[in-house]
Amino acid sequence: MEVILVLLVAVAAVSGCGEPSYQPSTSRVVNGQEARPYSWPWQVSLESFFPTCGGTLIAPNWVLTAAHCITFHTYRVVLAEHDMNKEEGPEQFIMVEKMFIHPKWNDNCVSCGNDIALLKLETNAVINDKVQPACLPQHGAALAHNQPCYVTGWGRLYSGGPRATALQQALLPVVGHTTCSRSDWWGSSAKTTMVCAGGESKSACHGDSGGPLNCEGSDGQWYVEGVTSFVDGRGCNTPQRPTVFTRVATFIPWISATMAQN
Template sequence: EAAHVFSSALPLFFGCGTPAVPPQTGRVVNGEDARPHSWPWQISLQVKHGSRYHHTCGGTLIAPRWVLTAGHCIWPGDVYRVVLGEHDMSRQEGTEQVRDVLRIVVHPSWDIDHVADGNDLALLKLDKSPVMNDSVALACLPPDGEILPHGTACYISGWGNLYTHGPMPDKLQQALLPVVEHSVCSRSDWWGINVKKTMICAGGDDVSGCNGDSGGPLNCLGQDGRWFVQGVTSFVSSRVCNEVKKPTVFTRTSAFAEWLSQVTEPNNDDHTKNLTPC
């Protein structure tokens, strides 16, 4: 039993969650520019419109050829690519690596018409592994079933709106979002029954949830000094993105550890064909 618990706590790959450039971890309320490449597992998911690609969602590099994003970011028939090593979208910085998406595996229980049911995840297989360096690195995933304590300091990252209905930034943003435990987040005057136990809430005071992207990571520092992606951004209040008692809601990655490892297992192409592709 002890051996099983220990093995389940291991990340998918060693050498994860340790950025060469440490993130800025100040308590900035309304978000800030991230330190360039301090979240090296953050990717830009881009969709093809005509002959050009446009940023549509965030995502996380969790294995050399696998990116984790939200199910609601994926639409049947659309063509996607992944940009890694990105920071400032307004210019070429020389750190970017572009990869085509070879296969898309949406969680089989995801339903766009029932967002509050959860399972808002998709895995993207890249055509080839990126080169790992100071700008591109793997995220750690938490052990199966891990629940973070109320008030744990985590950081959302992405190229989301700077404020409600505001402009999209060029540079990667981050914002501090403390975890809100399920017993609080599911109160009737908070999110109520819309929040399931497979989700994790963070924020909900005057901290901005705008700065993240759909599909992007909730980054939380582990006790061992590594960063773990504990959530995938799923939904926020439709009125304003920093509404009191309406924290940002994420798909809790520790609730899907088995599915994630199953799909991303090396040489598992036959298995992924049996899941729901888009």
């Protein structure tokens, strides 16, 4: 039986999407580094009594996150966050009005998939140079093996290590489904409704849950292609166990219908 560790909490189709005013630093291959402030302007910190997960702004009043992140009744999101230990000025704090967990999510079976949720905010975020939505991929869009994408978040810097205080980014090349579903990789735990990326020294870690897998499209815009879901139970950086993300392109009909009806 595969040992899976959900990335637990630690104790859009809109115009002008995916175009950060502050360009992210993507020039070198790294295992992880502090992100340029506000270069991922759709990155959200999801908080209840304390920061729990990440999320992605996909419209002024909608945030995409992981279903397994939703364990409390009351949440707020923080936009334009960089250093969690400082209030730097541009942050926006908005309460979550409604939470929509995918109807097929089973919290006893993370490898069954459907680890995705939508949060409707009480008020619209103010879109500015530090807060902008990410683009949503087209329904069914596929990522190429080895396509460069970036995971972002404030999760642990390594298994058992401290949580980051400043937003981190790491280059995670996509691992194609044919490879990721091999028996010596994730096997049957890797579904076509998921995206595998990274592996070995490059990984998401605890606290990154719900945050985006950011992939640049051929149009130069950034798309949220994945929602950070789980890693191997032996640790965040286990060889041949890349980070597994919910594949956003699979869930576009559900996302669109939920937003339209609410």
